Amino acid sequence: MDRQKRQRKKRVFKILLIFFILIIAVFSYGFYQYYQGLQLANVDQEAPTKEKNQEEEFQGATIENNIGKVNILLLGIDARDEEQSRTDTIMIAQYDPKTESAKLVSLMRDIYVEIPEHQSYKINTAFFLGGPELLRKTIKTNFDIDLHYYAIIDFKGFEKAVDALAPVGIEIDVEKAMSEQIGVSLQPGLQNLNGKELLGYARFRADAEADFGRVRRQQVVVNALKDEVISVNGVTKLPKLVGTVTPYIETNLQTLEIMGLLKDFILHPPDHIDTLRIPVDDSYVDASYPHAGAVLEINKEMNKQAIDEFLNLGGLETTN
Template sequence: MNRQIHRKKKKKFKVRKVLYWIFALLIGLSGYIYYQYSQGIKQAQGKSISNETAKKEFNGSKRGNMDKVNILLLGIDTRGEEKSRTDTIMIAQYDPKKQTAKIVSLMRDIYVDIPDHKNYKLNTAYFLGGPELLRQTIEQNFGIDIHYYAVVDFKGFESVVNTLAPNGIEMNVQKRMSKNIGVVLHPGLQYLNGKELLGYARFRHDAQGDFGRVERQQEVLNALKDRILSVNGVTKLPKLVGTIMPYIDTNLEGVDRLAILKDFFLNPPGKIESLRIPVDNSYTPANYDGVGSVLDIDFDKNKHAIDEFLNGTESQTTSDK
């Protein structure tokens, strides 16, 4: 009888010991996450995205229980201006069940019908009415259903890169790049810091123009995805979040944001598939008074390409070049 009581006491002691260590581990992990997040906030102290993007109206459809989520990703360079056009316009789609991530890059000079306005370049919609008017314009012209938006100041991009990879991100620079990017890049395989990587992604003053820029932006996103999903990147995630928050405006609330992050890290995509709009042989350069140089595109052909890419049964893995 005494032995049985002794065994029960010993078992309870072991259970309590295990619970104690689990509790201690959780406390330690929580402390680490808070500390790293605080360090990120401290690193970005005094810096913030322009007030022009502060919590604007956005009437995207509710995601509900759908597997896929579509996020409008916008990159801007505020430079203290009250209003700005967006240099980068992307639709990011993530499907946790299929473990796929896709990016549709919409070129900013596409000539579109902007609701309640005249026809302009696509990026003018953001200038005229922020993320919501741009969402309406994209839905009306391309039929893409968007759930959320995220506007990121380019300074935030630099900070994230420097936090994630203090020694830089490896890129194979194909040509000399310098005009209007704030840095000088020389050809060759090299590690680029935040400012240099941003310049690499934004350069467009060559024969390829915006087409080359879109291709490099997609290349950079894949490189950053690989770094973030590495062991080193995962440990830096709380600090990365703290670093980027002052530079980002989004309607992704805390619960939705955490749910998407959880799904992304538990079901990481192998690569980010990409599509450029307009696709090959579907556009012609044009010039209109009061608008300037634009791309006149075949909307039916491009809407079909988008639908196949985002919703089709067969995976398309490369962008049109």
């Protein structure tokens, strides 16, 4: 009997030892991939310097009760522009590991808003005037949303991230021919797009839909990237992916926090990323001001309520 117990203990010990070795191997591989990604990024001399136009440190909200639900301000800019950047893409990403849900709010850049301590203007002007902190204040003032973190990614970094994650490209059904002002020429049909092509698809707005179509396509791209990230192939490349894009990202998230969010995302992947576009339908009119040009004049209460219901209560897709 004692002999059987000893043998059983040996088997258990061997199994635990195998798991221990596997865990070490996974973490070693992860860090190797991460630093390999950093080295690849550093070879590229086109990596932009970080934005320097913010006037104040980002004062993100504290995550209440440590429940894990996080709101991240995502900003896309083109650092190759010589002038100070007005962010081209403004999104709020929310992930809740407890409910395994992910949500994305796209704020159209021409929304006319109150900018604290400045004249009312388009929402993307807040970033131009005071960086992510002034934009955070502007979003809080107009929509009453608490943001915990921010991340600014340059478009060059987006291209590199896509190519590192999916060397054969991301499958997208391109709905029409696209080429004007996007740096690539796309033809209609289901196809795999590399980083530069996917960025062009997401930025295209030279048609009747204009900026509304661009926002819709950006949300399509986010869901397509999500599917690639949580695939078995994508999971093994995540550390390298983080290392590759790090030089192109400005964020108040630390590397370990990023890895932690990625870990939660992988262990509790959402089936779908619910999306909301602001302004919602029937809540805005086209307007124009001498100092701001063409803008979207919105019903703030209607849109504030839509965001609150979307992030805190519901989660139905409302891209429109």
